Amino acid sequence: AQSVAQPEDQVNVAEGNPLTVKCTYSVSGNPYLFWYVQYPNRGLQFLLKYITGDNLVKGSYGFEAEFNKSQTSFHLKKPSALVSDSALYFCAVSYPGYSSASKIIFGSGTRLSIRP
Amino acid sequence: GAGVSQSPRYKVAKRGQDVALRCDPISGHVSLFWYQQALGQGPEFLTYFQNEAQLDKSGLPSDRFFAERPEGSVSTLKIQRTQQEDSAVYLCASSFAAGGGPDTQYFGPGTRLTVL
Numbered sequence: 001a002q003s004v005a006q007p008e009d010q011v012n013v014a015e016g017n018p019l020t021v022k023c024t025y026s027v028s029g030n031p032y033l034f035w036y037v038q039y040p041n042r043g044l045q046f047l048l049k050y051i052t053g054d055n056l057v058k059g060s061y062g063f064e065a066e067f068n069k070s071q072t073s074f075h076l077k078k079p080s081a082l083v084s085d086s087a088l089y090f091c092a093v094s095y096p097g098y099s100s101a102s103k104i105i106f107g108s109g110t111r112l113s114i115r116p
Numbered sequence: 117g118a119g120v121s122q123s124p125r126y127k128v129a130k131r132g133q134d135v136a137l138r139c140d141p142i143s144g145h146v147s148l149f150w151y152q153q154a155l156g157q158g159p160e161f162l163t164y165f166q167n168e169a170q171l172d173k174s175g176l177p178s179d180r181f182f183a184e185r186p187e188g189s190v191s192t193l194k195i196q197r198t199q200q201e202d203s204a205v206y207l208c209a210s211s212f213a214a215g216g217g218p219d220t221q222y223f224g225p226g227t228r229l230t231v232l
Contacts, residue, residue: 034220036223042225043120044209046221046222090159092158104159106158108157108158109157
């Protein structure tokens with residue numbers, strides 16, 4: 001079954017340092033991969049997605065993610081963390097060829113905490 | 117422009133009551149999705165509409181859950197005879213295209229349902 005895993009429940013980083021939030025997915029064809037961020041009492045906000053082409057995808061707020069097919073990973077990265085980046089991050093996957101819908105399968109989420 | 121809106125933002129129901137949750141998608145978006153997000157977990161797919169047609173309802177947890185989108189825009193998720201396990205945040209998302217895995221889904225702020 002298609003799935004996505006976020007192995008870390010929480011990631012703590014000092015402001016100004018680089019950050020990485022990990023994501024791996026199960027293999028079934030060529031997936032579409034997404035990162036969403038959720039702030040308290042707000043809906044999910046789209047950050048970036050990988051469809052095809054360049055493995056390095058750039059998104060909103062200075063975030064980027066690298067698609068690695070051999071490792072089935074799609075880690076989220078940012079060169080210099082801000083306190084305002086503190087939030088809940090979700091990795092998600094959908095697959096082409098799904099007959100009737102493009103439903104997204106979400107990971108369990110990683111809470112990112114940036115300390116000043 | 118206006119994003120996806122949901123109402124009410126918060127709903128408290130006594131066990132056994134019926135509830136109705138409303139979603140207003142982004143104007144012109146063909147696809148509409150409902151997700152359920154339990155506390156501390158990632159969203160889980162409930163159902164999908166392409167215009168007014170409900171093409172996938174495989175995620176609805178029981179026959180107490182019913183969704184409709186009669187005119188292909190606003191959607192209502194109805195839960196009959198609510199149970200405590202129905203307590204969750206219900207998220208609505210819309211996307212421009214019909215089906216098509218890579219299309220970005222835009223989420224509303226959610227309705228937090230608490231069943232006492």
